[in-house]
Amino acid sequence: MKVKVSPRGGQGLGAGPERAQGTGGAMDGLGRRLRASLKLKRGRGGPHQDNPGEGAKELERTQEHALPSFAGGQHFFEYLVVVSLKKKRSGDDYEPTITYQFPKRENLLRGQQEEEERLLSAIPLFCFPDGNEWAPLTEYPRETFSFVLTNVDGSRKIGYCRRLLPAGPGPRLPKVYCIISCIGCFGLFSKILDEVEKRHQISMAVIYPFMQGLREAAFPAPGKTVTLKSFIPDSGTEFISLTRPLDSHLEHVDFSSLLHCLSFEQIIQIFASAVLERKIIFLAEGLSTLSQCIHAAAALLYPFSWAHTYIPVVPERLLDTVCCPTPFMVGVQMRFRQEVMDSPMEEVLLVNLCEGTFLLSVGDEKDILPPKLQDDILNSLGRGIELKTPEEINEHVSGPFVQFFVKTVGHYASYIKRESNGQGYFQERSFYKALASKTNRRFVKKFVKTQLFSLFIQEAEKSKNPPAGYFQKKILEYEEQKKQKKTREKTDTRTVVNRRD
Known part of the structure; x- marks a missing residue:
């Protein structure tokens, strides 16, 4: 998706942002473990499920598929929320809380209200998956990542996140802008998050007309363009053009992070493991790297769709997912490396994205694909990629x-x-x-x-x-x-x- 901005009556936009490629993932079918953690299931708010086998049964029953292609005409998004860290009443820990929501949903039927409450209750956990041990900071590198929530009816909602330190003097806590949408187009939503971030620095009130205009616009079909008109104080009126490519099968992925972290040979071995639906765990420091790399790995399976557990950034309280006996593709932050290594696991490919190494493997990853076709892939990847x-x-x-x-x-x-x-x-x-x-x-x-x-x-x-x-x-x-x-x-x-x- 290409984005053009034509300023009128004022100065143009600033420099381009980092890309929001890749998708993080989570499923309502994470089962008792997730529902107990979030207390999402009506009438049930019991303790955490300590038996990973029980969670695994529900994990296996719920399938997460690759993001579909969109013909156009749908709404861009359902919600924009701001998730902030608020200190708990007891202790010094913080918990993520939604502090801004657009639009406010009213006049919903009871069943719809319950579904919306479940969705909104799950969002903060995945905006801050790295636990609650935070302290005010003066510097923090912004991160762009995403996650996927699957509803009870199988429909999917994608959360596009921008986590950063808000402007202001002195130590402060990071916050997350999160756009919830049914559409898989990560580069586009990164640009939209830029616009949200830019307006938030002026005033929350400036966000409303931009998001309202976006909400009223129809998502363009492949090869088509939609133009948004937006006014910013002291800048004037801007016309933002959003164009989708005719061939949209790769508009939701960026392989750059995967290429930066791993060799061609390692990427082929990950592909081979995924083709046979094995368990794959990615380790990395940053949420952006995890989100981008795991989604890129899943995208290598096109035209096929990963049909098992898929959580590119696993929240701390769901780390026992790595003990499940069923296939999965998950990402874990490096701070939890030892916890993962100490977990009982069998036949896992454990990928260290920071060092470009495999910490654990089955041992036959180089022998899964036919040798000649494997050589064909390797030779094709090595030709002329530097100039592209x-x-x-x-x-x-x-x-x-x-x-x-x-x-x-x-x-x-x-x-x-x-x-x-x-x-x-x-x-x-x-x-x-x-x-x-x-x-x-x-x-x-x-x-x-x-x-x-x-x-x-x-x-x-x-x-x-x-x-x-x-x-x-x-x-x-x-x-x-x-x-x-x-x-x-x-x-x-x-x-x-x-x-x-």
Whole structure:
């Protein structure tokens, strides 16, 4: 999403902000552990659940999928909240509390009120996931990160956060601006948070007209632009243009942090572990790094969606998530490293983003993918990445992994047999036997048993035609290349025969 600002009657905007890529995650299905912590479930506010197996059962039942593509026309956001640290009545600890909310929801039905209360009660925990041991500060590096909350009905809400030290003299506590939206477009919401931050430095009253205008605007379709008119005292009227790219499959991800922290070989091993739906834990100091890297890792699975526990910044009180026996992809702040290392875990890939190392691994990560295709990914990643823009880097990194799936499972549509009523049935055995390479076939026989593939193929069975998206485009290009190669080989063979004659 590109953002242009055209100032009129006053000075322009300041320098561009850090990117808010990646998504943190949390699920209402975190189960008894989360509900007990937040007291979100009606009529239940009991003690923490100390049995991770119980939480794991509910974790497994609730699935978190990758962010969907949006056709446009939806509202940009549901809420803007400011979360501040307030001292508890007893002791010196602080607890995060919502101190500003726009819009105020009124005239809701009882069920709607309860759902909104659950949502608003969960937000502070994920805005300050690093515990309550805070003290007033004079300096604090601002951080941009995000999280995902899944409602009981399966719908998702994304929290886009900017945590910083508010302007003012003397020691003070950080606060978080958090925008709650159903839309996955992280670069865009980082720009919106810039506008909120800029206005908050003037007055909270200046935020209202900007957010009201944004709320009334329709989210643009791919390739379209929406322009917002905004007035700032002493600056004049500004026109802010928001444009979505035509190809939107990477508008919600930025691979820069992942490339900065890890080597290509390590990224491929993380991808291989994720493909087989293993347990992956990322460790890092900053919320931004965790949020960006874990979302980038999940985005490598496109066109498939991670279908298990997904929490890019795990709140302190939910650290026992790492003991769950089911697959997960989570991020933990480095301050909790020893607690994680001391937890009972099996078959985990533990990634230290600060040092670019694996602290724990299963040991076979280099052998999961077919060797030739693994080399193809590595060679593609190593070509010419230094000279690319951020958008080109995204395409450069994602492309080889998409191509991997094209070569291994891109023929799936030919093995969905349809009955007269249009219902499709996937022919699994014929599908993987169609692969000529033994190593590719061995990998695919494992991959078809994952939820990644099962969810994808279930959608394909329902649809009479393959989805007209980026993955299908790459499949068609690959098939055309194979046809051209066969044609050339036939031509070369005829030429050799003619010469002999």
